[in-house]
Amino acid sequence: DTGVSQDPRHKITKRGQNVTFRCDPISEHNRLYWYRQTLGQGPEFLTYFQNEAQLEKSRLLSDRFSAERPKGSFSTLEIQRTEQGDSAMYLCASSSDYFSPGTGDSYEQYFGPGTRLTVT
Amino acid sequence: AQKITQTQPGMFVQEKEAVTLDCTYDTSDPSYGLFWYKQPSSGEMIFLIYQGSYDQQNATEGRYSLNFQKARKSANLVISASQLGDSAMYFCAMREGRDSSYKLIFGSGTRLLVRP
Numbered sequence: 001d002t003g004v005s006q007d008p009r010h011k012i013t014k015r016g017q018n019v020t021f022r023c024d025p026i027s028e029h030n031r032l033y034w035y036r037q038t039l040g041q042g043p044e045f046l047t048y049f050q051n052e053a054q055l056e057k058s059r060l061l062s063d064r065f066s067a068e069r070p071k072g073s074f075s076t077l078e079i080q081r082t083e084q085g086d087s088a089m090y091l092c093a094s095s096s097d098y099f100s101p102g103t104g105d106s107y108e109q110y111f112g113p114g115t116r117l118t119v120t
Numbered sequence: 121a122q123k124i125t126q127t128q129p130g131m132f133v134q135e136k137e138a139v140t141l142d143c144t145y146d147t148s149d150p151s152y153g154l155f156w157y158k159q160p161s162s163g164e165m166i167f168l169i170y171q172g173s174y175d176q177q178n179a180t181e182g183r184y185s186l187n188f189q190k191a192r193k194s195a196n197l198v199i200s201a202s203q204l205g206d207s208a209m210y211f212c213a214m215r216e217g218r219d220s221s222y223k224l225i226f227g228s229g230t231r232l233l234v235r236p
Contacts, residue, residue, distance in 0.1 A: 033223060033224075035224075040228070040229075041228055041229070042124075042226030042228050042229050043165070043211075043224070043226050044226070045224070048221040048223055055221060056221045056223070089163060091165065093165070093224075095222065107153075107215070107222050108155065108167045109167070109222075109224060110167065111157075111166075111167075112164070113162065114163045114164065116163070
């Protein structure tokens with residue numbers, strides 16, 4: 001297993017452009033999360049999928065943001081009409097619902113390397 | 121109100137010494153989980169250790185241990201025998217049991233620098 005992967009790792013775009021990020025979770029994980037991390041802060045929750053269903057969205061996720069997880073596999077996060085305030089690291093994480101003998105009920109999330117977005 | 125508070129923006133420790141990173145949390149949910157993650161300069165969040173609210177013993181994982189004081193709502197991370205590779209940002213996070221999404225709530229982090 002190669003872990004959670006994200007693409008691209010870095011994205012520089014001009015204000016007003018649309019961008020799309022991709023996340024490939026660990027294959028057997030049914031839960032997928034998107035977080036946003038700005039400089040000097042901890043990650044903040046954006047949205048959550050269980051399989052293909054988007055079950056929760058944060059108030060941080062404005063109408064310009066949309067996320068999908070077709071067929072419950074990879075996920076995409078699209079930002080339309082980017083603004084300078086969208087500049088941040090976008091982190092994807094996945095986890096399993098299954099009780100693990102090693103980690104019990106922790107359901108720890110495994111994070112990808114993130115996509116760093118810079119809006120100029 | 122802040123649910124996770126990390127009051128140490130930055131910490132220094134001498135190589136081979138132990139260091140404690142502070143974390144306090146706030147929840148009314150009797151069922152919750154506490155996590156510590158390490159974030160090197162590369163950006164990836166690395167899971168270190170987990171403590172469940174009903175766990176009787178403090179969690180340990182190699183050189184990491186979690187000093188869980190439930191009544192004080194604190195979950196401090198202790199790193200023993202610090203190594204240069206431990207230099208990174210460290211985040212404390214909480215998952216509340218009543219939240220079926222299991223999303224994590226993070227603190228603002230502590231930057232640890234290990235001196236040779």
